[in-house]
Amino acid sequence: MFKIFTPACLALILITNSYAAGDPAAGKDKTAVCVACHGNEGVSITPIWPNLAGQHAEYVRKQLHDFKDEKRKNPQMSPMATPLTDADIEDLSAYYASLNAAAGEAAPTLMVENKTISLAEGEALYRAGNPKTGLAACSACHGPNGTGNAAAKYPALSGQHVEYTVATLKAFKAEERANDDKNVMRTIAGKMTNQEIEAVANYIQGLH
Ligand code: HEC
Numbered sequence: 001m002f003k004i005f006t007p008a009c010l011a012l013i014l015i016t017n018s019y020a021a022g023d024p025a026a027g028k029d030k031t032a033v034c035v036a037c038h039g040n041e042g043v044s045i046t047p048i049w050p051n052l053a054g055q056h057a058e059y060v061r062k063q064l065h066d067f068k069d070e071k072r073k074n075p076q077m078s079p080m081a082t083p084l085t086d087a088d089i090e091d092l093s094a095y096y097a098s099l100n101a102a103a104g105e106a107a108p109t110l111m112v113e114n115k116t117i118s119l120a121e122g123e124a125l126y127r128a129g130n131p132k133t134g135l136a137a138c139s140a141c142h143g144p145n146g147t148g149n150a151a152a153k154y155p156a157l158s159g160q161h162v163e164y165t166v167a168t169l170k171a172f173k174a175e176e177r178a179n180d181d182k183n184v185m186r187t188i189a190g191k192m193t194n195q196e197i198e199a200v201a202n203y204i205q206g207l208h
Pocket residue numbers: 030031033034035036037038048049050051052060063064072073074076077080081092155167168177
């Protein structure tokens with residue numbers, strides 16, 4: 001009669017202790033306000049707003065909690081995260097992870113601060129970093145195809161808009177974005193010149 005710990009009880013306790021898996025369909029229903037900036041299918045119309053389609057649920061979850069907890073701040077995005085419950089965050093993360101990532105294109109060359117930079121230079125930075133300055137290879141964490149690593153919360157980068165990637169790398173460099181654990185991206189972006197930031201962002205937009 002007082003046998004409280006039935007297997008069903010135990011399973012319930014285990015589930016409530018970890019994050020309950022989000023429901024992508026419920027998540028879609030909660031995007032009424034998000035689509036204005038992040039687009040109907042998680043591909044934003046304005047390139048300063050990040051694409052979310054295909055992003056790992058683990059990373060989206062962390063970012064939404066970070067905005068809510070004011071560890072990451074942005075005048076447009078922060079007020080959007082404030083009202084979200086934990087269940088909303090799980091559902092939204094599952095939904096965006098379920099969408100196909102945007103397929104972007106890279107420019108063959110670009111001009112930054114009077115220097116012509118080739119796509120090959122952006123690729124070399126992504127794959128090998130810069131040995132002269134000790135800049136790490138992006139591919140080591142974000143993967144050879146920019147798909148990131150869900151468990152490690154390394155975000156997918158492939159197809160992301162140049163403008164957003166440039167802005168967020170500059171924000172890490174200036175330490176305006178400081179929600180990266182162990183300063184990992186602040187350290188990396190801190191070693192990058194503007195030309196390197198633009199070159200690698202251009203390469204990432206076409207990476208898939
Ligand atoms: C008014 C425009 C706007 C709306 C509406 C909006 N966002 Fe955002 N969102 C942004 C901007 C701008 C950023 C980038 C902020 C930065 O640079 O740090 C962002 C960033 C994000 C990120 C981080 C992406 C990354 O790659 O790091 C997530 C996740 C996100 N938004 C989810 C949502 C969700 C979910 C909603 C709806 C509840 C929403 N946003 C509504 C503008 C918006």
